[in-house]
Amino acid sequence: MNFFLTEEQELAVDSFARFLQAEIKPIADRYRGEKIPKAAMQEALKLLLPYGMGNGLVPEELGGYGFDEVTIGLLFEQLAMVSPDISVMILIQTEVGMLLVDAPEHIRESHLTPLLAGDLLGCIGISEPDVGSNISEIKTRAKQDGDDWLISGEKCWISNGHYSDFIVVVSQGEKAAGNGLALFVVDRDMGYTSADIEKMGLNGQSTAQLFFDQVPVPADRMISPPGEGLKTLLTLLQGSRPLVGLMAVAVAQCALNESIQYAQERKQFGKPIAANQLIQARIANMSIKIEASRLLLYKALDHVHRGLRSDLQAAQAKLFATEAAVDVTRDALAIHGGNGITLEFPVQDLYRIAPILTVTEGTSEMQKLIIGRILLGIPAF
Ligand SMILES: Cc1cc2nc3c(=O)[nH]c(=O)nc-3n(C[C@H](O)[C@H](O)[C@H](O)COP(=O)(O)OP(=O)(O)OC[C@H]3O[C@@H](n4cnc5c(N)ncnc54)[C@H](O)[C@@H]3O)c2cc1C
Structure with missing residues (x-):
């Protein structure tokens, strides 16, 4: 068991995080509070493709980068911290690409190749x-x-x-x-x-x-x-559910970062609110939920990478991480007091994203039912 990133992964994450601040954040900021137009979404996609976002899982011989799922997850988490909206587009491009990898050659030529070049959105x-x-x-x-x-x-x-x-x-x-x-x-x-x-x-x-x-x-x-369609979709979901979970981690991590900064700056009773044990307990619990989510999610992605059956790991990780993000963003609102519910502070935005992630790619109830069916051998749905 090794919980450390490889040197290559560390370098990739560092340089990607710098690129995101320089190139992707300005696009996200330009359209904050609005729908990102298709042209701007495609501009972001074309900038992200050289880093393996949207094309990274497709094998090199088909025009992708052939990255492993864990590395894709590490980069995707960084992207989702900068723009959850753009990360959804990348998630879907990634999933469509994986569905087309096994498509007949003429479809790979007509659709996969332009998808990987950012010329088509699927x-x-x-x-x-x-x-x-x-x-x-x-x-x-x-x-x-x-x-x-x-x-x-x-x-x-x-x-x-x-x-x-x-x-x-x-x-x-x-x-x-x-x-x-x-x-x-x-x-x-x-x-x-x-x-x-x-x-x-x-x-x-x-x-x-x-x-x-x-x-x-x-x-x-x-x-x-x-x-054959159901089998194809269920295989796809084993790899994509952990990525939805990583969006939740990104949202929760942003909420924690905002909360730490706010708690250190905001003063009540003559001291920063961070000096109160109840605030520290909230921050501690938020950080534990985020870290536990990460461990489950990267373990699930490692399973997928090894070609192992991963429906249990994907369901456990997606369920835990998305529900944790709901808790963490609610805690972030509480730490921000009245300011938390104003549009000036970003935590309300994060709080509105987290519950959406508990629904997409299968609700929390469905994840529980999948876990139950696998562990008990009896379907309850
Ligand atoms: C932002 C977003 C993006 C999405 N993107 C896509 C996409 O790209 N492509 C796509 O095809 N779909 C997409 N979806 C759809 C998503 O997968 C579905 O919303 C999800 O599977 C739930 O289906 P539903 O909304 O019809 O809820 P329902 O299935 O109607 O469920 C309603 C409620 O009942 C519960 N429930 C249902 N059955 C049971 C049961 N047997 N036992 C206990 N509880 C149960 C559910 O957990 C839920 O709480 C997206 C959804 C969202 C919100």
Whole structure:
């Protein structure tokens, strides 16, 4: 067991953190409180790609960097501290890239290569207005029609959705050979439309509804045949849930940093509030929750990197880290007193982001049910 970063990882994190302050923070600051336009998001993406953000997990022979999952996590955590919104875009680009690694060669050429160059933005459409936790009940239909499939349905909560040039859409395949979830790569100009959803936080990036009305998709755009889609998605989630957890760590770490500074500066009863034992207890608990989250998350990513089955580790780590971020950001508000709830101080923003992370890529309840099923051998859902 080794809890230390390699020299290469330390250097990568240091130089990346400096780059983020110089190049990415100005973009995030320019659009603080607003939606980051697609052009600016793509500008950020192109700046981040040379550091392996958005392309780092894809093998070198396919145009990525072939980094290990732990190194990607270390860099991603830094990015999420500077801009949670831009980190969502990078998370989705990363996930789409991983789905396309095993796609047929013509799709790798037409979609993976431009994705890795930052020329295309992708998204993944699983959730629907009536279908969230139970993926197998997806209602979007893909019906075979000669050489095409006609896709009809509505997707909801799709990150990168309104920016997207294409989507990996999950639909129920309908054909004589068999049903079940299938994955298709569908271009925006094939006919899907989108509309952004306003949320309590993370509004700098796009979370959208997407509409498919008999969209014709050539059969060679299928990347998982009917019945194979669920397995593909569950494998993807083992690696992506810890990254959502690292967003939560980043949010919580920012809340802790703000709280330490505020507690040292704010004076009541003739002394800094940091001199009170109850404030110190809060700070101590916040720091422990963040550090415990990190250990679980990097352990989960190490599992993924070693090619081990990681659904238990990913669920435990994502559940713990995102719930910890809710607690830590609430503690940060408390330490800031009245100032905490004003828009002038950043802790309210962090407090509005944390609960969102307990929902995306599977709610906390679903993570508990996954853990329970694995440990007990009996599904309760
Ligand atoms: C910011 C954001 C980004 C997202 N990005 C994407 C994306 O890019 N692509 C995509 O496809 N989806 C995305 N999602 C959707 C996300 O994965 C779903 O919101 C999530 O899976 C929960 O589904 P739901 O919202 O329909 O809640 P529901 O499934 O309706 O759940 C409602 C409540 O009931 C609970 N519940 C449900 N079933 C059970 C059960 N059996 N036992 C106990 N409790 C239960 C849930 O835990 C929750 O508390 C995103 C969501 C958010 C908020």
